[in-house]
Amino acid sequence: MERNVYLDHAATTYVKKEVLEEMMPYFTQSFGNPSSIYKLGQENRKAVDLAKERIAKAIGATPSEIYFTAGGCEADNWVIKGIASANQKKGNHIITTSIEHPAIMNSCKYLEKHGFEVTYLGVDEDGKVRLDELKSAIKDTTILISVMFANNEIGTIQPIAEIAKLAKEKGIYFHTDAVQAVGNLRIDVAKIGVDMLSMAGHKFYGPKGIGALYIKKGTRIDNLIHGGGQEQGKRAGTENVPAIVGMGKAIELAYKDFDQHNERIIALREKLINGVMERIPYVKLNGHRTDRLPGNVNFSFRFIEGESLLLMLNMKGISGSSGSACSSGSLDPSHVLLAIGLDHATAHGSLRLTIGDENTEEDIDYVLEVLPTIVARLREMSPLKPMKEDK
Numbered sequence: 001m002e003r004n005v006y007l008d009h010a011a012t013t014y015v016k017k018e019v020l021e022e023m024m025p026y027f028t029q030s031f032g033n034p035s036s037i038y039k040l041g042q043e044n045r046k047a048v049d050l051a052k053e054r055i056a057k058a059i060g061a062t063p064s065e066i067y068f069t070a071g072g073c074e075a076d077n078w079v080i081k082g083i084a085s086a087n088q089k090k091g092n093h094i095i096t097t098s099i100e101h102p103a104i105m106n107s108c109k110y111l112e113k114h115g116f117e118v119t120y121l122g123v124d125e126d127g128k129v130r131l132d133e134l135k136s137a138i139k140d141t142t143i144l145i146s147v148m149f150a151n152n153e154i155g156t157i158q159p160i161a162e163i164a165k166l167a168k169e170k171g172i173y174f175h176t177d178a179v180q181a182v183g184n185l186r187i188d189v190a191k192i193g194v195d196m197l198s199m200a201g202h203k204f205y206g207p208k209g210i211g212a213l214y215i216k217k218g219t220r221i222d223n224l225i226h227g228g229g230q231e232q233g234k235r236a237g238t239e240n241v242p243a244i245v246g247m248g249k250a251i252e253l254a255y256k257d258f259d260q261h262n263e264r265i266i267a268l269r270e271k272l273i274n275g276v277m278e279r280i281p282y283v284k285l286n287g288h289r290t291d292r293l294p295g296n297v298n299f300s301f302r303f304i305e306g307e308s309l310l311l312m313l314n315m316k317g318i319s320g321s322s323g324s325a326c327s328s329g330s331l332d333p334s335h336v337l338l339a340i341g342l343d344h345a346t347a348h349g350s351l352r353l354t355i356g357d358e359n360t361e362e363d364i365d366y367v368l369e370v371l372p373t374i375v376a377r378l379r380e381m382s383p384l385k386p387m388k389e390d391k
């Protein structure tokens with residue numbers, strides 16, 4: 001039986017029907033500029049404000065602390081560059097981790113070329129930051145700590161509240177890239193005590209090209225995009241109203257029936273993890289066993305190559321992603337898998353499957369039927385295949 005099984009929800013998601021329906025009028029009928037004073041403009045202003053309220057409510061913020069961006073990458077860039085620029089008199093040191101998304105990693109690399117110093121903390125074998133290491137990395141010149149909420153590759157959830165507490169005690173700004181966490185985990189920025197938090201609409205069944213940055217009131221941050229006075233003068237550009245409306249609706253839906261939905265996704269994840277471990281030898285689960293994103297599964301299969309595995313899964317209608325940084329067009333193994341201590345060969349044999357809304361138990365059954373055969377076939381062809389003494 002041939003199926004189409006999409007298991008790459010960490011890369012992006014489809015747009016929910018209710019989300020699209022709410023967006024549609026803002027393309028053709030209600031197309032006004034939110035900055036215009038006539039009715040068509042003001043309708044759009046209201047739509048933007050409602051979206052802000054929904055997002056603020058979902059994460060425990062106030063609406064005036066939500067600023068729209070063109071996605072997760074822009075929000076991340078804004079934090080790193082904007083905090084560095086606004087606080088350079090205070091210090092030039094930033095602490096982040098070695099498993100961040102390229103949006104954080106490469107913004108930090110950029111700053112290193114402009115007189116800033118960056119500490120990239122290592123992680124343990126589950127992908128967690130060690131608090132004592134973080135503590136000893138803090139200097140008098142540290143102005144920002146940025147640690148992702150949950151990792152996009154291996155799903156590991158960080159001790160965000162503890163990190164936030166540490167940062168607060170030292171008077172250092174704390175940012176978390178929560179692009180994978182928003183919609184999938186309960187988040188309360190006030191309770192956790194974060195100063196900035198990034199999110200992106202397309203990771204929780206909203207449209208692509210829209211994101212938001214939560215900035216706690218009173219945070220000293222410079223603009224990334226200069227121009228007009230939109231977003232309280234902090235982010236210029238005519239608002240992408242349809243996308244903003246979609247993101248607002250999507251976040252509202254994500255936290256409706258949240259527990260029930262999450263239980264279902266976690267049950268599918270456990271079925272997939274246990275099924276693979278039972279059926280396939282020489283396999284390692286990457287990421288923390290329980291402190292992980294509800295839909296994240298990441299395996300390393302020894303003696304095979306992730307790219308070939310992906311191609312063969314694709315021929316069977318299964319969409320996943322590998323541990324190679326294929327986004328950059330290179331075949332270097334993922335920096336995240338290397339950071340948790342995998343050797344290059346093992347990292348190369350990695351497969352990430354991320355479960356979402358539309359997946360069913362039948363989808364998981366199908367993967368469990370197809371994957372062992374494919375892995376066995378690839379190992380047969382592999383020059384690295386297991387020898388008897390490996391047993």
Ligand SMILES: *Cc1c(COP(=O)(O)O)cnc(C)c1O
Nearest residue numbers: 071072073101152177179180200
């Ligand atoms: C997807 C993702 C981003 C980038 O978001 P875009 O909307 O694609 O720019 C940043 N950080 C993490 C953790 C992500 O998963």
